[in-house]
Amino acid sequence: MTTINAATYPIHFEEKGYQELTSLVSERNYSSIFVLVDDNTSNCCYPRFMELFFTNKPMEVIQIEAGEVHKNIETCVGVWNAMTELGADRKSLLITLGGGVITDLGGFVASAFKRGIDFVNIPTTLLSMVDASVGGKTGVDLGVLKNQIGVFANPELIVIDAEYLQTVTPREIRSGTAEIIKYGMTHDIRLFNEIKDNDELNIVDLIHRSIEIKNEVVLEDPKEQSVRKVLNWGHTIGHGIESYFLENNKKEALTHGEAIAIGMVCEAYLSSKVLGFPENQVTEIKEAIVNIYGKVALYEEDFDPILKLMKHDKKNVGGEINFVLLRNYEDFEINCNASEILIRESLMFYVTYK
Template identity: 70%
Template sequence: MKTIQAATYPVHFYDEAYQKLTDFVTSKNYSSIFLLVDDNTLDCCYPRFMQNFATNNSMEVIQIDAGEEFKNLETCVGVWNAMTELGADRKSLLITLGGGVITDLGGFVASTFKRGIDFINIPTTLLSMVDASVGGKTGIDLGVLKNQIGLFANPEMVIVDPEYLHTLSAREIRSGTAEIIKYGLTFDIKLFNEINNNKKLDIKDLIYESVKIKNNVVLEDPTEKNIRKVLNFGHTIGHAIESYFLDSSEKESLTHGEAIAIGMVCESYLSNVILNMPMEHVTFVKNAILEIYGKIDFTSDDYSSIMEYLKHDKKNVNGEVNFVLLNDYENFQLDCRATPNEIIDSLNYYLA
């Protein structure tokens, strides 16, 4: 599969990507190499990685706990301390092997260690393959508030090896599918239709198209001043719900994709209210998403807390909540506003 060229780095695919990785690392003559993994990827993905990556350099493995709740400054400090104790310097390389938490946190760790060292992303979940590993966003959460601390920093390369998807549960595959649905609704409705019409679809077929869409958007707007905001469709309400469930002792935490799926239903409803997106299309989106994800259990009693988390969305300006909404499929509008009552109506629509 043809390499996708991002602004300053390539995205390589499948087995031949490892030869590209080996050649690159050999040419750069790094002083040391560090591999960042979590509990899951150490067990499930590290063996395949080691079978395919050949280097004469010694490589140190740094392991962190798995889960969104560990995507925080405390974990970063632990990784920085480990790298320091193991002799990392400005000519070191950090390779991230994992999902969105590993790629986001690992990129942030590398970009700030000694004012920046090289890093390479090897995403192992569908979510990180089609979203987190590409585009140069790095960051961590502040408490349960998503991605509040971070910076834009590009990796040296990204390796997309769909064989790692075999290590995932069906729930994790569904989580990553939400981001592909987002690309379908905003840029290429064929992606959404393929998912909706073919329940036995090999999702690997859609990874390449998804990465291509995201890369084209990022090339046009690398630091999210304009069109890159479209990649937040479903994420404004979705992130608020994800944070609320993460922080609640009475709720089981949602995957990122489950929360974004709710957000896409709600923000499709707002698209009808504010931009007159055809209601039959809103209904189609809701029904398709509910068929894939089921209905998440919350009630109107939870609304006030969800609305409170919305106030902290990093896209807000002057206290105003910003949405990406749809005039229709493949036709979006940036920087839209909705009243609190309209947002509550959208939650009611999801639950109805």
């Protein structure tokens, strides 16, 4: 697959990525290298990384616990302390090897350590390959509130190696697929059609196009002042649901993609009411999402806490909940508002689907 050039960094694929990483380390003459992994990628991904990356620079591995619940400032402090104890300086390089938690948190750790050191992202899940690792967003959660603390900071390069997908569960693949569906509905309907119409689809074939779309949007609006907000399609309600299931001990936590998938169903309903998005396409979205992800147990008594969490969404201004909504596939509008009544209706639209 051909290299994709972002504003200040390249996105390389497969073996070429490791070759370019080796060249980068040699050219920049880093004093030391730190590799950030979690419990899973330490065992499943780090051995492959070491087979393909060659350096004579001092290298240390820092391991954190896996999972969204550890994507917080306390974990960052632990990583900063470990780097300090291991002698990291302003000429050190941090390589993130993991999913969205690792790339988000690792980028933030690097951007703040000694006012900023270089970092490289090597995403190992589908979600992080097509979304989290690309675009320069870094950060951590504040309690259960998603990505409330962070900065925009670009890596030096990104390595996309689809072989790492052999190490993740089918559930994690489905989670990442939600972001590809998002790109399909907002920018290239072929992606959505291929996913919903093919039970035996090779999802790897869609990775390059998904990254192209995200990169095009980010190049136009690097810091989410306007059009980049489209990448939040499904995320306003989806993040509220994800946070609610994370904090509620009576609920099994959802993956990011599972929550965003519900969010796309609900926001398709809002789109039909606010912008006239065709009702047959609302039904199409709902049927496809339930077919791919199954039906999540959501009840009317869950609506109030979900709405409360939605009010902390980063896109909100002046207390108004802001949405990205669709007029049609590939035709979107940012900064849309919907009444609380409509939001409740959209959640009920999902809940009552048989």
